[in-house]
Each structure stands twice: as C-alpha cells, then as structure tokens.
Amino acid sequence: MNTLRRAWRDLAQYPSAVAGLAIIAALVGLSLYTLITIPYAEAIRLWRGGEDVWYENPKNAQPVWTNWLPGPDQPETRVLKSADGTAVKTSRVVSGTTDIAITFAFDYTADGFPQELAVYFTSRFAAKQPYVSLTWHTPDGRAIRLGDFSIRPSQTYRLSQDEKLTRRLHGLPAERGLFAAPAEAGAERAALTPLTGRYELRVSGLTFEADSDLDAEFVLYGQVHGLAGTDHRRRDLMVALLWGTPIALAFGLLAALGTTVITVIIAAVGAWFGGWVDGLIQRLTEVNLILPFLPILIMVGTLYNRSLWLMLGVSILLSIFGGAIKGYRAIFLQVKEAPYLEAARTYGAGSGRIIFLYLIPRIVPILIPQLVSVIPTFVFLEASLAVLGLGDPVLPTWGKLIDDARANGALFQGQYYWVLEPSALLMLTGLAFAMVGFALDRVFNPKLRGL
Amino acid sequence: MCGDGGTEGVRESEAPMTHAARPVPASAAPAAPAAGASTLARLARYTLIKTVALFLTVVVGVYLTILIANMGGHVDEIRRGQIQEQVSALLTTPQFQALAKEVRDQRIAELVRLQEERLGLNQPFLLRSVAYLGDALTLNLGRAENMTSDTGSRQVRLIILERLPSTLLLFATANLANFFLSLLLGLSLSRQYGSWLDKAIIALSPTSAAPGWFFGIFLILIFAALLGVLPFGGMVAAPPPESPVLYGLSLAEHLALPVAALILSTLFGAVYAYRTFFLIYSSEDYVEMARAKGLTAQQIEQRYILRPTLPTILTNFALTLITVWQGAIILETVFNWPGLGRLFFRAIGLYDTPVIVGSTVLYAYLLALTVFILDFIYALVDPRVRIGGEGRPA
Numbered sequence: 001m002n003t004l005r006r007a008w009r010d011l012a013q014y015p016s017a018v019a020g021l022a023i024i025a026a027l028v029g030l031s032l033y034t035l036i037t038i039p040y041a042e043a044i045r046l047w048r049g050g051e052d053v054w055y056e057n058p059k060n061a062q063p064v065w066t067n068w069l070p071g072p073d074q075p076e077t078r079v080l081k082s083a084d085g086t087a088v089k090t091s092r093v094v095s096g097t098t099d100i101a102i103t104f105a106f107d108y109t110a111d112g113f114p115q116e117l118a119v120y121f122t123s124r125f126a127a128k129q130p131y132v133s134l135t136w137h138t139p140d141g142r143a144i145r146l147g148d149f150s151i152r153p154s155q156t157y158r159l160s161q162d163e164k165l166t167r168r169l170h171g172l173p174a175e176r177g178l179f180a181a182p183a184e185a186g187a188e189r190a191a192l193t194p195l196t197g198r199y200e201l202r203v204s205g206l207t208f209e210a211d212s213d214l215d216a217e218f219v220l221y222g223q224v225h226g227l228a229g230t231d232h233r234r235r236d237l238m239v240a241l242l243w244g245t246p247i248a249l250a251f252g253l254l255a256a257l258g259t260t261v262i263t264v265i266i267a268a269v270g271a272w273f274g275g276w277v278d279g280l281i282q283r284l285t286e287v288n289l290i291l292p293f294l295p296i297l298i299m300v301g302t303l304y305n306r307s308l309w310l311m312l313g314v315s316i317l318l319s320i321f322g323g324a325i326k327g328y329r330a331i332f333l334q335v336k337e338a339p340y341l342e343a344a345r346t347y348g349a350g351s352g353r354i355i356f357l358y359l360i361p362r363i364v365p366i367l368i369p370q371l372v373s374v375i376p377t378f379v380f381l382e383a384s385l386a387v388l389g390l391g392d393p394v395l396p397t398w399g400k401l402i403d404d405a406r407a408n409g410a411l412f413q414g415q416y417y418w419v420l421e422p423s424a425l426l427m428l429t430g431l432a433f434a435m436v437g438f439a440l441d442r443v444f445n446p447k448l449r450g451l
Numbered sequence: 452m453c454g455d456g457g458t459e460g461v462r463e464s465e466a467p468m469t470h471a472a473r474p475v476p477a478s479a480a481p482a483a484p485a486a487g488a489s490t491l492a493r494l495a496r497y498t499l500i501k502t503v504a505l506f507l508t509v510v511v512g513v514y515l516t517i518l519i520a521n522m523g524g525h526v527d528e529i530r531r532g533q534i535q536e537q538v539s540a541l542l543t544t545p546q547f548q549a550l551a552k553e554v555r556d557q558r559i560a561e562l563v564r565l566q567e568e569r570l571g572l573n574q575p576f577l578l579r580s581v582a583y584l585g586d587a588l589t590l591n592l593g594r595a596e597n598m599t600s601d602t603g604s605r606q607v608r609l610i611i612l613e614r615l616p617s618t619l620l621l622f623a624t625a626n627l628a629n630f631f632l633s634l635l636l637g638l639s640l641s642r643q644y645g646s647w648l649d650k651a652i653i654a655l656s657p658t659s660a661a662p663g664w665f666f667g668i669f670l671i672l673i674f675a676a677l678l679g680v681l682p683f684g685g686m687v688a689a690p691p692p693e694s695p696v697l698y699g700l701s702l703a704e705h706l707a708l709p710v711a712a713l714i715l716s717t718l719f720g721a722v723y724a725y726r727t728f729f730l731i732y733s734s735e736d737y738v739e740m741a742r743a744k745g746l747t748a749q750q751i752e753q754r755y756i757l758r759p760t761l762p763t764i765l766t767n768f769a770l771t772l773i774t775v776w777q778g779a780i781i782l783e784t785v786f787n788w789p790g791l792g793r794l795f796f797r798a799i800g801l802y803d804t805p806v807i808v809g810s811t812v813l814y815a816y817l818l819a820l821t822v823f824i825l826d827f828i829y830a831l832v833d834p835r836v837r838i839g840g841e842g843r844p845a
Contacts, residue, residue: 434657
C-alpha cells in the first residue's frame with residue numbers, strides 16, 4: 001500500500017501524467033453522462049434509425065462551430081410545426097368546408113443557402129382528401145406560388161425536388177431560388193446571395209368533412225447542425241461520438257486487463273511448475289507468434305460474427321500467449337530462487353498460494369505501466385477493425401464513424417469534421433493512456449528514473 | 452510485429468523493444484564455457500532439435516489457420532450452396548426447361564456431383580484439412596477458388612507473387628528508413644541527453660500509440676484533400692506514364708504519404724526506446740570503467756555500448772524484415788495500395804481459403820526461418836548466450 005502511495009506521489013510530479021489522468025477522468029465522466037442520458041436501447045434505436053427518426057436533420061451538415069470560424073455563416077436547421085404552436089394555424093368553417101390557414105414565419109440571417117426545404121403534412125379524413133395550396137412570401141414582398149395538391153393521411157412535399165417550381169424559378173432549385181435576391185435571379189449562379197429578413201410560407205388548406213383536420217410541419221434543412229454535424233443518413237454524429245467513449249474505454253481496459261492478467265498468471269504457472277508445463281507454454285507462445293493476429297481477427301469477424309465482445313475475446317485469446325510471457329517468465333525464474341520462496345515452501349505453502357501471493361505480487365510494478373500503455377493499442381484496434389468494415393453491427397463507435405466517412409468519400413468532398421471528430425477523440429484517448437503509462441513506467445522502474 | 456497497421460502496437464508491446472527499456476533478464480547469461488571437443492556434436496544436436504521444434508510450430512500454426520479459414524468445415528456448406536446456385540443458374544435455358552423433371556433433376560445432381568468432386572468437397576473435411584496441410588507445407592499452394600491474378604491466372608503462387616513487389620516496395624522503404632532512422636537518432640540522442648531535441652522526442656513518443664493508417668488519414672486530409680499536392684492513394688498515376696523516369700516519379704509521389712504514415716506511427720516511440728536503452732547501458736559500471744581508462748567516446752560507444760546491445764538491435768532488425776513481407780491490411784486499404792495486405796483482406800471476404808492459407812504459410816515459414824537464424828546470430832554476437840543455454844533474450 002505504501003509503495004502505491006509513494007508511486008502516486010511520484011506520478012503527480014510528471015505534468016504529462018497529470019494531464020493524461022485529467023483527460024482519462026474527463027472521458028470517464030463523459031461515458032457516465034452518456035450511459036445515463038442515452039441508454040443502450042435508445043442509442044441503438046437512434047443509430048439504427050432511418051428517415052423516421054432523423055427526418056428533421058440535414059444530410060452531411062457541418063457542425064455548428066464551423067460558423068464561429070471566419071467566413072460566411074451557414075444556416076441552421078429550422079423546424080416549424082402547426083401542431084406544437086411554432087406555426088400559426090387558424091381554421092374557419094364556411095358552408096360545410098373548413099378553411100385552414102397555416103403560416104410558417106421565420107427570420108433568415110445566414111449568408112449561405114439552406115440545403116433543402118420540405119413540408120410534411122398529416123391529415124385526418126374519412127373519404128375526401130383535404131386540398132392545400134402553398135405560397136412563399138419573401139422579405140421584399142414578393143409572393144411565389146409553390147403548388148397545390150390534395151393530400152393523403154401522411155404526405156411529404158419536397159420543395160427542392162419540385163421540377164415545376166424549379167422551372168418557375170428560372171432553373172434554380174427551390175432552396176436557392178426562393179431565397180436569392182430577385183435582381184440576381186438570372187445572373188451568375190455562383191455569386192447568388194440570399195436575401196435576409198422575414199420569410200413566410202403560407203399553407204391554405206380546405207377540408208371537406210366535419211371532423212377532418214390538417215397539420216403541417218415545415219423543415220428548412222440547414223448547412224450546419226448540432227455540435228457534431230450529421231452524416232449521409234441524417235444521423236447526428238453526437239450519438240456515435242458520445243457512445244463511442246464508453247465503448248472505447250471498456251474495450252481498451254477489458255482487453256488490456258484480460259491480456260495482462262492472464263499472461264502473468266500463465267507465465268507464473270509455467271515458471272513455478274517448470275517441466276512439461278513450462279515447455280508447453282513456451283511452445284504455445286511460439287505457435288502464437290506465427291499466427292497472424294489481425295488476419296485471424298478479420299477471419300473471425302467475416303466468417304463468424306462481428307460482435308464487439310467476440311472480437312474482444314478473440315483479441316485477448318490471441319494476445320495472452322504473446323512475447324510478453326517470455327519476459328515475465330525470465331523475471332519469475334529469478335524470483336523463484338529467492339530465499340523468501342524457500343521459506344514459504346518449508347512452511348508448506350501450496351503452489352496456488354505461492355503463485356498468487358508470492359510470485360505475482362513481485363511483478364506488479366512492472367505490470368502496471370505495461371497494462372496502461374497497452375490500452376491505447378486496443379482502443380485503436382477496435383477502430384482498425386471498424387475501418388475494415390468489421391465494426392460491431394449495432395453499436396455506434398468512433399471507428400465506425402471513420403469507416404462511414406471513408407466509405408462515403410468525406411475527405412474528397414471536404415466533410416473533414418466527419419473524420420476529424422472521431423479521430424480527435426481516439427487520439428486524445430490514446431495519448432492520455434500513453435502519457436500515464438509512460439510516467440508510470442518511470443515511477444516503477446528505478447532504472448529509468450532521471451532518464 | 453505481425454506487421455499490421457492496426458495491431459502493430461498490440462504485438463509491439465511484446466516485441467523486444469519493450470524489453471529494450473528494461474534490464475536484460477539474468478537467465479540469459481548462464482556463462483558456462485563449453486568443452487571444445489563436444490561443441491560440434493552439441494551444435495549439431497541443438498540444430499536438429501531446434502529445426503524440429505520450429506517445424507512443428509509451423510505445422511501447428513498453419514493447421515490452426517486452415518481450421519479457422521475453413522470455419523472448421525463451415526465454409527464447405529457455403530461453397531456447396533454456391534455450387535447449387537451456379538448449376539441451377541446455368542440450366543435455365545429453354546432447351547433444358549423442355550426436359551422432363553426427372554431428367555432435369557438427375558442432370559443437376561450430376562453437375563453438382565462433378566463440381567464437388569472437382570473441388571474435393573465429397574471427402575470429409577478432416578481428411579481434406581490434412582491434405583491441405585500437406586500441400587501448404589510443401590508450398591504447393593494450389594489454385595484459388597474465386598480470385599485471379601491480374602494476368603488471369605488462378606495459381607495462388609502467381610496471385611501472391613504479383614502483389615509481392617508492391618508490398619515489398621512500400622514496407623521495405625518505410626521499415627528500413629524507420630529502423631535506421633530510429634537507431635541513429637536514438638544513439639545520437641543518448642549522447643545529447645537532456646537537450647531540447649531529446650525532450651521533444653520524449654514528448655512526442657506517446658503518439659506511437661496510434662497505428663499507421665490513423666496518421667494516413669490525417670496525411671491524406673492535409674496533403675491530398677486540403678493542399679492537393681499529393682495523390683489520395685493508389686500506386687501509380689492512371690494511365691501509368693510510359694517513360695521509366697516519369698513512372699518512377701509517379702511511384703515516388705504515391706509512395707510519399709503511406710511511407711510517411713508508417714514512419715510517423717513508429718519513429719518517435721522507437722527513437723525513445725533506443726535512446727533509453729542506450730542510456731541504461733551507458734550507465735553500466737564497465738562503461739564508467741572504460742571512461743576512467745580514458746577511452747574516446749567513439750571507442751566506448753562501439754565497444755561498450757553497441758556491442759552488448761547488438762542482440763536486441765538484431766532482433767528488431769529481423770522483426771522489421773518480417774513485417775516487410777506481410778504488408779499491412781488497413782494501411783493498404785486506406786491508401787488503396789495493391790499489396791499483400793489487401794489481397795489477404797479480399798481473400799477473406801471471398802472465402803478464398805487457398806489464398807488465405809497460402810499467405811499465412813509464407814509468413815509462417817519466413818518467421819520460423821528468422822527465429823532460427825536469429826538463434827545462431829545471437830551466439831555469434833553475444834558471448835553471454837551460449838547455444839543450448841537456457842532461454843533466449845527475445
């Protein structure tokens with residue numbers, strides 16, 4: 001205990017170790033926060049969800065903080081609903097039919113154009129479909145007719161995909177044509193700038209039955225979204241960034257702990273019993289050296305199952321008979337001859353007692369730095385597997401984000417945030433453990449002190 | 452150690468490099484002088500035992516790979532299904548449809564049987580796995596099931612040989628550069644220990660926790676996407692330039708980023724390890740003694756520091772050479788480099804067992820050979836390690 005306390009005091013003298021510990025503490029805190037706010041089932045529902053979950057998000061939107069950098073500001077997503085009062089809805093009964101007017105009004109201040117525009121209708125009727133017509137009112141007082149149609153119980157009108165509208169807007173898609181200042185409407189497309197001010201989208205609907213009703217939701221898809229941005233399936237990257245934290249920590253810690261502890265026990269058993277046990281362990285280590293590690297992991301992933309926990313098990317299994325056994329064994333062979341072990345034997349201590357109480361504790365000072373330093377390799381291993389498309393099939397992880405980004409050409413299309421965010425977290429985690437392990441190595445290894 | 456961008460570190464931690472930073476285990480130094488006459492006989496016996504042991508190791512390793520690559524026989528089911536499907540697809544012609552049902556079924560069964568016989572699927576898996584093992588060990592790598600070389604051959608040997616040059620080019624360049632750079636830098640840092648450069652390397656060494664592909668992505672982002680000065684990936688420009696000079700330039704241009712990624716991912720950690728390693732050795736009593744005798748710094752370095760550390764350096768060099776052969780699956784994927792790593796990955800995806808086993812066998816043999824040669828080199832360079840002595844310091 002005293003040794004550990006002293007080690008702790010020594011460790012505090014390394015600024016890098018303190019920084020590393022602070023980062024690890026922050027990551028653990030983030031993991032706890034994630035596990036509490038987004039439970040496992042919810043995370044999977046969100047990450048596996050399609051348009052039904054994420055329809056209000058833009059595709060491949062940059063994170064909001066890109067607006068804080070110098071340069072033109074991009075619009076954020078606006079969602080206005082008649083059902084929850086973010087839009088004004090009035091209805092008036094006129095001779096059997098009901099006039100429903102829904103007005104979506106919003107201020108537009110961004111320097112860039114939105115990504116897409118869509119109106120989601122929901123209606124209730126028995127036989128006769130309600131009928132709507134939409135008009136767009138710009139800040140400078142122009143009114144543009146968008147379209148009129150009857151609607152089904154649930155219907156989506158994507159302004160950006162309405163070709164008739166595009167033609168009316170001189171060939172400009174709705175998200176540009178409806179916002180561009182009029183004088184420039186026919187001019188150079190690259191130079192178009194949006195008109196800022198108050199826009200209105202007016203929906204006037206008619207229902208033909210007594211208890212028929214109509215609601216609409218207008219979504220202006222921005223170019224930036226949330227603190228993390230979104231991917232090609234409109235998913236908020238924040239979900240994966242948050243959930244990647246506990247997974248990376250759990251995978252790294254469990255794999256490092258499992259590997260190190262089992263390796264040490266095996267080495268101690270071999271050194272203590274000697275003879276054929278030792279021989280067998282030595283031969284297994286040599287066989288294991290020839291088995292290619294990553295290829296076997298890939299084979300297991302491709303041929304059997306891609307579950308993260310199976311991968312964890314196989315990684316541990318393949319690592320326990322690693323070269324480290326030889327190093328530990330050499331130390332144990334030395335310790336085996338120590339007088340205190342002879343004393344233990346004379347008082348009749350069993351093999352189990354000797355191995356776990358007399359041999360293994362001797363090696364703990366070497367073990368701790370090794371354990372911490374090996375964590376980053378396993379954290380990166382999970383990411384590596386994901387980059388090969390062998391990530392866990394359901395769980396969102398950092399590696400899977402990088403894989404998605406690569407597979408969808410994020411680097412070619414300038415969506416750097418998609419790669420940079422998970423990479424930064426990976427690097428931070430790896431660095432934190434590496435720095436702590438590094439300092440621990442010096443604290444526990446007197447030979448290295450002062451070097 | 453297994454030479455993979457992703458797992459480099461996992462095995463790295465077991466590689467002698469880690470050892471390097473620690474005192475050499477005392478068990479490696481049982482210095483019992485051998486009696487001159489029996490040395491030759493002992494050497495022969497030792498060589499034989501060592502060869503047999505290593506061969507058995509290779510056999511077990513390769514057999515395990517065969518079992519895993521065949522999913523313990525499950526791949527056969529997949530292949531049978533594929534044959535059924537292929538045959539049925541083959542026989543949808545109108546003439547065939549016109550045949551009576553019994554004749555048709557008979558015909559299908561016959562074709563499936565022939566195909567299974569051709570692939571040897573009619574024999575039990577256990578029997579076949581032993582046959583595979585024999586073939587693999589005699590380097591009779593056979594024919595691929597789904598893959599072909601770019602020249603259209605199905606010979607596994609040709610498929611592997613075709614990819615070998617590109618892997619060798621990339622990894623030989625990167626690993627040799629890495630090895631010599633880290634050795635020389637480590638040595639020079641151990642001389643000027645405490646300087647700002649030394650401190651900078653120490654501060655940078657934790658970055659070696661990240662694998663090569665990780666740095667690769669950043670390098671692509673900076674040099675290919677943002678600056679646009681280097682290509683995103685591939686090995687030469689398409690179409691390949693006609694003149695050899697331009698071809699070489701294009702190759703170098705494509706080589707720059709992957710090599711840089713590989714170097715970035717290992718250099719700082721390796722330099723740090725070597726530097727610490729040399730520093731530990733330069734504080735040994737016999738070095739102090741040599742200093743007291745008034746030897747020059749160069750003499751001390753060569754005779755008292757490099758000499759005892761030679762086994763470790765040689766191990767590292769040998770392991771460097773092994774990784775050259777294997778390529779790196781992920782780095783090659785990220786950079787679209789047509790090497791062995793990508794071949795292996797594709798082979799697994801296509802369940803092409805002969806190719807998987809072929810690459811593994813090649814690797815196993817090379818590794819065993821290296822271990823074997825290392826054992827003898829140790830004896831040559833390190834008088835403390837006597838052949839037949841207990842334990843190797845690796």
